[in-house]
Amino acid sequence: MTSEYAGDPGAAIVARGLGKRYRQTWALREVTLRLPAGRICAVIGPNGSGKSTLLAMAAGLLAPTTGSLRLFGEARSTPATRRRVAYVAQDKPLFPRLTVAETLRFGRELNPGWDQAVAERVLRDVDIPTGARISALSGGQRTCVALALALGKRADLLLLDEPMADQDPLRRSRMMGALMAEAAEHGTTVVIATHVLAELDGVSDHLWLFGAGRLRLAGDTEAIQSAHALVTGARRDGERAGDRASNPGLPPELAARAVVEARATGRQLTALVRPGGTELEGEWITREPSVEEILLGYLRNPTAPPLLLDGGPTDAPEVAA
Numbered sequence: 001m002t003s004e005y006a007g008d009p010g011a012a013i014v015a016r017g018l019g020k021r022y023r024q025t026w027a028l029r030e031v032t033l034r035l036p037a038g039r040i041c042a043v044i045g046p047n048g049s050g051k052s053t054l055l056a057m058a059a060g061l062l063a064p065t066t067g068s069l070r071l072f073g074e075a076r077s078t079p080a081t082r083r084r085v086a087y088v089a090q091d092k093p094l095f096p097r098l099t100v101a102e103t104l105r106f107g108r109e110l111n112p113g114w115d116q117a118v119a120e121r122v123l124r125d126v127d128i129p130t131g132a133r134i135s136a137l138s139g140g141q142r143t144c145v146a147l148a149l150a151l152g153k154r155a156d157l158l159l160l161d162e163p164m165a166d167q168d169p170l171r172r173s174r175m176m177g178a179l180m181a182e183a184a185e186h187g188t189t190v191v192i193a194t195h196v197l198a199e200l201d202g203v204s205d206h207l208w209l210f211g212a213g214r215l216r217l218a219g220d221t222e223a224i225q226s227a228h229a230l231v232t233g234a235r236r237d238g239e240r241a242g243d244r245a246s247n248p249g250l251p252p253e254l255a256a257r258a259v260v261e262a263r264a265t266g267r268q269l270t271a272l273v274r275p276g277g278t279e280l281e282g283e284w285i286t287r288e289p290s291v292e293e294i295l296l297g298y299l300r301n302p303t304a305p306p307l308l309l310d311g312g313p314t315d316a317p318e319v320a321a
């Protein structure tokens with residue numbers, strides 16, 4: 001085992017050539033990424049693109065078919081690593097017969113570093129009475145209890161699979177606020193799978209976008225933003241917008257770049273491109289796109305060229321870890 005890879009404690013997650021196959025179907029293929037500790041990483045992708053599979057492998061609940069996955073430089077499924085990780089699964093399994101208070105007591109007994117005050121504060125923030133039975137809570141309220149359990153564990157890495165999907169807008173914003181405050185105070189790394197793109201701006205500082213089991217976009221959010229430009233201009237006669245990188249309908253100065261997506265609205269052409277090549281001449285207006293605009297561009301065009309800025313270890317062992 002190479003020491004550089006195994007001893008990369010500055011990285012919360014390092015994956016190399018990671019893949020997961022269910023019978024004949026690959027849920028995830030050839031994923032190589034590195035998430036520095038302390039980051040808030042959003043995991044985006046259409047239904048079935050492999051997000052939950054990645055999180056479940058990181059949580060030590062699924063074994064990779066290929067490649068390796070390490071947390072804080074260590075094998076992901078050792079007891080020591082598991083203690084550093086809290087995972088909120090999509091279905092948020094809780095014991096329905098227990099009360100909220102009994103559920104927290106359970107959390108305290110299982111976790112040596114348990115922080116009762118944090119768990120109680122999260123529940124108070126969203127008005128969940130600790131005397132209520134889990135079976136009497138709504139789906140959204142149960143999610144809050146699952147998040148309180150995860151935060152009370154005081155883990156170094158929080159893996160959250162669509163935690164806000166069943167929250168009303170007010171509770172969603174309160175939960176995100178509580179989560180971000182806790183993460184900032186303790187330097188916790190958070191990996192959060194979500195479909196809610198609008199709420200990522202200013203929250204996540206790292207992004208992974210998956211499509212059909214492959215990583216399509218990965219890296220620091222600011223680096224991804226500065227690697228794209230949103231270009232708007234008037235269509236010329238005979239041009240038509242399409243959504244392929246090699247779009248013959250694009251003006252030559254745009255077609256020469258990596259085009260993520262191009263769309264026409266009336267006489268106007270808007271294209272999400274990667275900067276490079278010659279300066280754009282003529283009446284083009286260029287600006288930096290928002291994170292949401294970039295993600296939507298990649299989601300709308302599944303054939304857009306991938307941009308993988310995470311790098312990854314170069315001398316990592318090939319064995320599954």
Ligand SMILES: Nc1ncnc2c1ncn2[C@@H]1O[C@H](COP(=O)(O)OP(=O)(O)OP(=O)(O)O)[C@@H](O)[C@H]1O
Pocket residue numbers: 022025026027045046047048049050051052053054090
């Ligand atoms: N236990 C399983 N057995 C067989 N196939 C599975 C299993 N779990 C997931 N898959 C398949 O693996 C692929 C990835 O699924 P995964 O749940 O990771 O996607 P996802 O991006 O989390 O989707 P969603 O946004 O709907 O939660 C899908 O094609 C899914 O059908």
